[in-house]
Amino acid sequence: MNNGVRANSLALMSNAFHEFCDCMGVLIGWIASGIIQADWGPNIKYTYG
Numbered sequence: 001m002n003n004g005v006r007a008n009s010l011a012l013m014s015n016a017f018h019e020f021c022d023c024m025g026v027l028i029g030w031i032a033s034g035i036i037q038a039d040w041g042p043n044i045k046y047t048y049g
């Protein structure tokens, strides 16, 4: 295999991994915001105001 193809496939792999991490970050943020809204959101006792 020549180096160009190997480098290109490595770039694709690292890009795919990066996209996967982005996806996980979004998912974790979404779950965390759901947990925050469920348990720690503003209510009568603890408002943001």
Ligand SMILES: [Zn+2]
Pocket: 018, 019, 022
């Ligand atoms: Zn990204």
